Amino acid sequence: MGNNGILALFDIDGTLVRGARCHYQAFVKAVDKFYGMKEDISGINYAGKTDPQILKEVLELGGFEEEIIEKNFQNCLTYMTKYYLTNVHQENVIALAGVKNLLDLLEKEKVFLGLSTGNLEPIAYAKLKRAGLNEYFSFGGFGSDHAERPLLVKKAIEIAKVRYNYAGDRIYVIGDTPLDVEAGRKAGARTIAVATGRYSTSELQKTKVDFIMDDLTDHESFIKNIGL
Numbered sequence: 353m354g355n356n357g358i359l360a361l362f363d364i365d366g367t368l369v370r371g372a373r374c375h376y377q378a379f380v381k382a383v384d385k386f387y388g389m390k391e392d393i394s395g396i397n398y399a400g401k402t403d404p405q406i407l408k409e410v411l412e413l414g415g416f417e418e419e420i421i422e423k424n425f426q427n428c429l430t431y432m433t434k435y436y437l438t439n440v441h442q443e444n445v446i447a448l449a450g451v452k453n454l455l456d457l458l459e460k461e462k463v464f465l466g467l468s469t470g471n472l473e474p475i476a477y478a479k480l481k482r483a484g485l486n487e488y489f490s491f492g493g494f495g496s497d498h499a500e501r502p503l504l505v506k507k508a509i510e511i512a513k514v515r516y517n518y519a520g521d522r523i524y525v526i527g528d529t530p531l532d533v534e535a536g537r538k539a540g541a542r543t544i545a546v547a548t549g550r551y552s553t554s555e556l557q558k559t560k561v562d563f564i565m566d567d568l569t570d571h572e573s574f575i576k577n578i579g580l
């Protein structure tokens with residue numbers, strides 16, 4: 353575990369890895385099974401949203417009433433998870449350029465690593481495993497903790513403090529969307545945005561982000577940004 357006072361919380365999709373077809377399919381299968389919904393849900397902008405938030409939006413798009421949505425909501429999330437874990441082996445989840453070496457470097461420098469992702473926790477770890485990145489992470493805040501992203505970032509910070517005695521105050525949230533930036537700021541963290549998801553650097557510049565990077569290949573800049 354890191355002990356140099358820096359905590360780095362990474363988003364997964366579009367930040368550490370790409371390839372979310374199986375995750376998308378899990379949503380499609382689950383809403384069909386529990387709600388009989390077969391609409392095309394590919395038009396929704398999922399970037400930066402949590403799994404429960406996405407599921408709710410999908411079902412609202414399908415015109416379901418709150419009460420109906422609530423009734424099978426947890427079952428639907430559970431089914432999604434099962435579907436994902438069963439089928440992830442067919443998916444090509446790829447670590448984005450520079451990521452593995454950066455994580456090695458941060459570990460070596462004793463930066464404390466965690467996750468802040470909208471993925472449900474079992475999906476998050478299965479996805480990272482598929483990309484060969486699961487061994488860097490042992491805790492985080494997940495979509496299964498909170499539907500609202502700022503709250504799951506706070507949860508990750510709380511776990512760092514309570515479970516791992518993290519006592520520093522140099523906390524960074526690294527993500528690829530304006531929602532990551534907003535969530536990090538609301539949780540009191542500094543933020544780094546990477547343009548490896550669906551947002552370009554100029555779009556990310558419109559947020560109140562502290563640092564923007566084209567991708568995670570420039571390790572020197574990353575190290576400088578987190579003040580190492």
Ligand SMILES: [Mg+2]
Binds near residue numbers: 364366528529549
């Ligand atoms: Mg993302």
